[in-house]
Every structure is written in structure tokens, then in C-alpha cells.
Amino acid sequence: MLVTPLSGWGRYPVQSCEVERPERYADLYSDAASVIARGQGRSYGDAALNENRRVLLTERVNRLLELDADNGVLRAEAGVTLAEILEVIAPHGWFLPVTPGTKFVSLGGCVAADVHGKNHHHDGSFGDHVAAIELILADGSRVACSPAENAELFRATLGGMGLTGIIGEVTLRLIPIASSHMMVRHHAAADLEQLFQHLQNPALDDRYTVAWIDSMAGGAQLGRGIAMCGHHAAKEELPVGLSLSSFNSEELAGGRSRKKHARAIPFDFPAWMMNPFSIGAFNAFYYRREGKRQQPFLTGYDSYFYPLDAIGQWNRMYGKRGFVQYQCVIPDATAFDGIKALLQELSGSHRPSFLAVLKRLGAQGRGLLSFPMAGYTLALDLPIRDDGLFALLDRLDETVLRHGGRVYLAKDARLSAESFRAMYPRYGEWLKIKNAVDPQNRFSSSLSRRLRIGEELS
């Protein structure tokens, strides 16, 4: 056991945890009074922290167990990363059904946070493609969960933030691809209204659709941005000479190729580097450059799905104090007003968000604590420079609640227990299942204590 300070990807908060790192599947268990599994530590806040209590690293229990290359079904241990999975499945013509914005996450983390991608409005969340899970319970027993078997526990585990047990194995249904290339189109929008129109327009929409927002633009330009729409390139879309069997995303002729992990941020940037001027200048440049790419172009899946993975340790850009990623969803009916109110609040706060991303989400899925619901989701990266940020975020919570939305727990580091309960109406249902499998609340984390999840247990 190792006692060491840990943090999530946002590097806030930093907490001392008792860390264990099993190497055998049979050792993927702890008899500690409080334990939480941690994969790659890519949740942003305190979901994979357990202050002064046990954290079980799953990174060494990461074996690929079975690939049905005819039907596209993969079974693997939960510690494996999406990057490792892609390396194996893409050459067979398969792809992840849903992928978050980084491939350096664990498979178990994707289930625990029931992550979504740019295709949620078409394909649902990660959990919609999980055929089965092997869950390790508080007494050490292993139980198979699927939509057919232990279905309630399955629903509580999708998006359950690791609080129902340790996710040991995952069976995932993959999607077929004809090549490793993406066909992408950009559509610039001068303001938020136009951006919403782009996202709603079936003529522009594609399997993967995401909008980048210039978070520094205010006034008449509030919410200006670029809708980026793409799909896995079909055979007939590939230029002659580009081998169909070329599944190496890095070798794309004509696209922006680069080496894996070509660069890493070597040290913490000083906090002042991310200021309204530098971010404003970058955004204006980005808007002009990327907004021009209205003709479809080919690019590798890495540069489309994982642009930030090319910069190792990019979280260091936000300085030593770290940052908070604030991601919320607002239901369709109130989405435009809600997102506009959030952007106005942000724009008036003079707190620059380097990253602002808007996406459509489809219907709510099976996971009882899952984040997605039909509507629009906004994600903001906000560096922590002073405690004033937290007051702003509390105001954003109020705006989100007023519009019937919710905040994403995988990104969260500061939501209140009351707001959580208001945002996640299926919590009561979840709690009954938790009570049945873990009445002593052994699976708990800094996040679960902060949100007082499980305190109602008998």
C-alpha cells in the first residue's frame, strides 16, 4: 500500500489516499471499510479520489480477453484503456461505439461514468453498447450484470461512479468501420442562434456532431462558433491510392499527421498565461482558420476524436492550482435560453474558459445516475485562480437547475449534495439497489461523501 497525494485530471482537489495496485484479477478487491476503483484518473474532480481511504488502481488489470472479429464483440478487463483497445480492433475494421474526447481512459471508467461522445444524439451513451459487466461486490463475490441478468444492478452500475462495486470485466459491442479515416465538415456560426440552427439542421448533422464555441466572444457575437460534423469515411469516399486496409490513423496522406505523444507540457504554466487576451487571440484565430473548412475533408480518427491527446499532460496549461471542468446538460425545451444565460454569466465574469464545447444529446439511457438526457450539453474549462470561481459555479448550478438540467459528475469537483439530488431524480431508485448490494457503503469516494451519496442507507 502506498499513501500518496492524488488528484483527478483537473488537478483539483489534491487529496492523500491509500493506494493499492493489484496485478492479478483475483486481487481486484479490497476489504477496506471504504474503497473506490481508479482507472486512468481521467475524471476531472474527486470521483476517483478517496481521501485518507483506499483507492484501488486497476491499471495493471488490463487484459484483452476475447475479440469476436466477425460480430464485433470485445471482452476485456476494465483497466484497459480505449487507446489499447483501438490499437487492436481498428485493424480488424471495428471501432468504439462511443468515445469520449480522450482515448487515455479506462474501459471501466467509461462504464462507471457512462460516458458519451459526439454521437450521443444518434447512438446513445457508452452503456447502451455494453452487453455485460462482471462486477466485484463488497463481499468479494463476482456477479454478471447485463440488461437481461441482474438488470437492476446493471442500471445502477452504468453511470454509478464505481459506487456499486468494482467493475472487473466489460463486454462491449463495437461498430464496423470501412477505414480509419473520418470525413469532416465545418460550419461556422456567427452567434449562438445560428450555432443552434446548425446543430438542429438535419442537412448539416452527421453521425458525430460537436460545436466549438468562442467563449471570449460577447455581445452580438455571443456563442459564435463552429459546428464540426463527421462520420467514418466510407470506402467510396477515400481517394484513389489511399489503401483501404490502411487503418493507421497516423499515416493519413494529406491530413495532419503526427507522432503519438509528439509533445508533452513539461511544467506547470504560470497562471497568468491563460488570460482573456491570449485566449481571445487564440479563439479569434481558430474561428477564422477552422471556420473556413466548409468543404468535406479527410482526417485520421485520432485528430478528429482526440486532438488534445497529442499534447501530453495538457492539464498543466492551467497552472499549479488546476482547473474545473464544468459540464452541464439543459433539456431541449429550455436549452437555448439556458445555454445563453450560462454563456452570458461566464462572459460577464471575466473568467476566460479556454475550451467551450456544445453538443446535442439524445434520450436519457438506462443508467440511473447517468448524465445524458435529451438536450444540449455545454462543457467549460475554467482555471482556478481564486475562490471567486466557486461562487460563479454555484450561480451556474442555479441557472442549470432553473432550466431543468444537470451537471456531469465525472467532471465535477464542487457540486452540492442538495443540487445533486435536484438534478438526479432517479437517485432514490439507485439508492434502493445500492442498499441491496452495499448497505455498509463500502464503495465510496470523496465525490460520494461530498454529495452525501449513500448517507440514507439503512
Place this chain on the structure above:
Amino acid sequence: MSEAVLILGATSAIARATAAAFAARGAALYLASRDLDELERISADLHLRHGVEVRYGLFDAEATETHEAFLQAVIKAMPDLSGVVVAFGYLGDQQAARDFKLGAKVIASNFTGAASILSYCANYFEPLKHGFIIGISSVAGDRGRQSNYVYGAAKGALSLYLQGLRNRLFASGVRVITVKPGFVDTAMTFGLPGLFLVASPQAIGERIARALDKSADVVYLPWFWRYIMLIIQHIPEPIFKRLKL
């Protein structure tokens, strides 16, 4: 020629990384240890990631009476066996020095078991006039220290055994490589205080496989441990015995 490699003690982090490095070179593998569940998982993983054939079977280093039949079974399953990696080992704890029952287990695993299976391997490769044996010893075997001298003595004995074996098999063209890793980030060392310059198992595994392409007989991993141990070995005993190491 493609390799066919037997990895003994295949479930440790270093062994797993070494197996992966051999698989990445296209080698067929036979993985062996006491833990069949782990072997099944590791075999499936290596096969999926590298597309090589991976077999596995039960092997208990301490059950020396089973070693001859074990090797025969391996050869039957993999007739083109070209090399063996002895990767099993058992660190024990400080108590092994005070309680010989614990110490005996450390010696039985790290030395007696290795000497036993190596004797059968050597007898197999010698008349074939080809093949390689890689023994994973430890820098702990280079000098006895109060913190782990039972383990150190067993590994030191293994180093000597490999040295003698190298001398014997040189004439038959069978390579014997002694690998001495320093601190590696494994279950054996996780959370231990006072570690420095800790290497990843992947880096060690790749260099173990690469040692075949080079000429060195004794390989320190990473390389700088050769010099660290050179210094440690040359501290005069009257001073060394006073140190808290």
C-alpha cells in the same frame, strides 16, 4: 528464424512485459506459472494484441520433482522451442532472515527451483547446439545487505549458477544471459519506501528481449545499475558493515 519462447513465472509484471516484448517480435510463447486463471488472461491478451500463438501450462518452481515432465510437455506442445526465460522469484519479507521457514521458501523459489528447471533446459539445448536461456536475477544478489540478504543470497547464487552454465554451454552455442534489474515498478516494490530510479516493467521487458540481439552476458537494467552496483561492491567491508542498507 522465428522464436518460440518458454516464460517461467509468467504472471509477474516483468515477465508479462518480457512476454509482450517477445510477442511483439513475432515469437510464439509458452507461459507457465502456478496461477492458471492469470495465465489464461495473459495468454488471451498477448494473442489479441500481437497475433502470436500463446500456450500456457501449470508450473511450480518449488515442486522440483515435476520439472522434468513439465519441460517434456512444453517441448511436445512447442517442438521448436528456442529459448527459456526464468522470471519467477519471491521476495519474501524481512522476517525471512529471522525465521528460516520463511527463508527456505525464498531460497527454494529463487534458487533451488531455478537450478532445477535450468538443468533440464540446459540438457535439452546442449545437444541441439542452439537456443538461449535468460535468467532474471537481481542487483540484490551483488552484495549482501541486512535488509534482504536471504533474497540477495538466493539471487546471488542464481547469478553464479548462470555464470557457470554460460561457461558450460558456450561450446554448444547456447547463449546464457544473466539479467539484473534494479528497482522496477511492480507489485514486489509498490509502496516500499526508499526506492529511487524506478523503471517501468515495459522498459525492462523490452530490454530483456533486446538483450538477445546484443552480445553482453550480464545485463543490468536499466544500464546505470552496473555502475551503482560497481560502487556498492567496492565499498570496503569494514565500512559497508556499518551502513544501514
